Amino acid sequence: MNFCHYLAPVIRTLDTLLSPPVCPVCEKHLSANDAPGRLCDYCDAATPRLPEMRCRLCGAPLNTALELCRECTAETRPWLAGTCAFPYDGPAGEWIRAYKYGRKTALAPVLAREMALAWKAHGKSVRPEIIVPIPLHWRRQRVRGFNQAELLAQFLAPQLGMRCVNALKRRYATAHQARLTESSRLKNLQKAFVVVDAEAIAGKSVLVVDDVFTTGATFTAACQALLAGGAAETAVLAIARA
Numbered sequence: 001m002n003f004c005h006y007l008a009p010v011i012r013t014l015d016t017l018l019s020p021p022v023c024p025v026c027e028k029h030l031s032a033n034d035a036p037g038r039l040c041d042y043c044d045a046a047t048p049r050l051p052e053m054r055c056r057l058c059g060a061p062l063n064t065a066l067e068l069c070r071e072c073t074a075e076t077r078p079w080l081a082g083t084c085a086f087p088y089d090g091p092a093g094e095w096i097r098a099y100k101y102g103r104k105t106a107l108a109p110v111l112a113r114e115m116a117l118a119w120k121a122h123g124k125s126v127r128p129e130i131i132v133p134i135p136l137h138w139r140r141q142r143v144r145g146f147n148q149a150e151l152l153a154q155f156l157a158p159q160l161g162m163r164c165v166n167a168l169k170r171r172y173a174t175a176h177q178a179r180l181t182e183s184s185r186l187k188n189l190q191k192a193f194v195v196v197d198a199e200a201i202a203g204k205s206v207l208v209v210d211d212v213f214t215t216g217a218t219f220t221a222a223c224q225a226l227l228a229g230g231a232a233e234t235a236v237l238a239i240a241r242a
Contacts, residue, residue, distance in 0.1 A: 023038075023039055023040035023043055024037070024039070024104075024106045024107045024109070024110050025039060025040075025043045025091075025095065025107075025110075026040060026042070026043055028040045028042070028043075037108075037109020037110045037112070037113055037155070038110060038113065039110055043091075046091070047086070047090070047091050047092070048086070048087060048090050048091075049085065049086060049087075049114075049118075050083075050084060050085065050086060050087055050118070050241060052121075054083065054122065055067070055068050055069035055072050056068065056081055056082075056083075056122070056125070057069075057072040057077050057079065057081065057082045058071065058072055058077075058082050058083070058084070058213055058216060058236075058241060059082060059083035059084035059118070059122065059213065059238075059241045060072075060241055061087075071215070071216070072216075075216065075220075077216065077220070078220060078223040078224050078227060078234060079208070079219065079223050079233075079234040079235050079236050080125065080126050080233055080234070080235055081122075081123050081125050081126040081235045081236075082123075082213070082219070082235060082236035082237065082238075083118050083119060083121075083122040083123055083237060084115075084118060084213050084237070084238045084239065084240050084241040085111075085114040085115050085117070085118040085238075085239055085240065086114065086239060086240045086241075087240060087241060088212060088240035088241060088242040089242075092239060092240045093240060093242075095107050095111065096111075096211055096212060096239055096240060099111065099148060099211075100144070100148050100211065101144075103144075103145060103146075105146065105151060108148075108151045108152055108155055109155050111152060111155075111239050112152050112155030112156045112159065113155075113159065114239070115152065115156060115209075115237055115238070115239060116156055116159040116160055118237070119160065119207075119237050120160075123207075123235060123237070126205060126207075126233065126235045127205060128160075128162060128204075128205045128206055128207035128235055129162060129163075129204045129205050129206070130162055130163050130164070130165050130167075130200065130201065130204055130205075130206055130207070131153045131156055131157050131160070131162050131163070131164045131165070131206075131207045131208075131209055132153070132164075132165055132166070132167045132168055132201070132206050132207070132208050132209070132222075132226065133147065133149035133150040133152065133153040133164070133166065133168075133208075133209045133210070134149045134168070134208065134209065134210040134218055134219075134222055135147065135149075135150075135166065135168045135169055135170045135193070136149075136170060137170040137172065137173040137174070138170075139173050140173060148211050149209050149210045149211060150164075150166065152209055152211065152239070153209045156209060156237075160207075162207065165197060165200045165201070166196075166197070167195055167196060167197040167198075167200050167201050167206075167226070167229075168193045168194070168195060168196065168222060168225060168226070169193070169194050169195075169196045170192055170193060171191065171192055171193065171194050172192065174189060174192050189217050189218060189220075189221035190221070191221075192221050193221055193222050193225040194225060194229075195225055195226060195228075195229030195230070198229050198230050201226055201229060201230055201231040202230040202231075203230065203231075203232050204231055204232055205231075205232055205233045205234075205235070206226050206231045206233070206234050206235070207234075207235050207236070207237055208222050208223060208226070208234055208235070208236045208237070209236075209237050209238070210222075210236070210237075210238050211238060211239050211240070212238055212239065212240050212241075212242055213236070213238040213240070213241050213242065214242040216236075219236045219238075223236070
């Protein structure tokens, strides 16, 4: 007899009673029936999302009937669709910093949930088959303790009905993108990524996941590597648009 099979529901019930779900932002107790990783009603209402009118390649807000923002019109993006859940200038930026640098990984489920909702609403033009997170260099991941994009992708995968594949590797440790100018970002990431699982991406439509979309330089380098490695097409998704 498999006692673990019968004990699992009991353990889950005890875990809920002893550790009731809380809002990952304000830590207010939630109902036991609430979906895990959601915001409380107050935090949900107080958090601005990106508007419905947004660039179809990066999620930037638009105030015209055009499909692309100024940046995406000027650039050649190697992906077919892209969006984000939040503007970075606001609570989401604080959450991302707490998540990445403060190791507040309890935020990952709610961030992934919002990303999934954004993709379902604004990524309909593309039907990706697998999710590939932006990799960290092993030294940086060792210091941070985890790869923030990979953890998001793992929560996203079941919500979008896809498989998460670590198909990319970072060749070398690059300088922090946030400290660089736009032109320096692109140069910093030249040939930074290499495909390490060509079989998984061969002929596939790939959704590339990261935490913040700023200039798109990281996504550009990653998508170019995936396309050169055999992917059929790429799309991108991030928590926030800076």
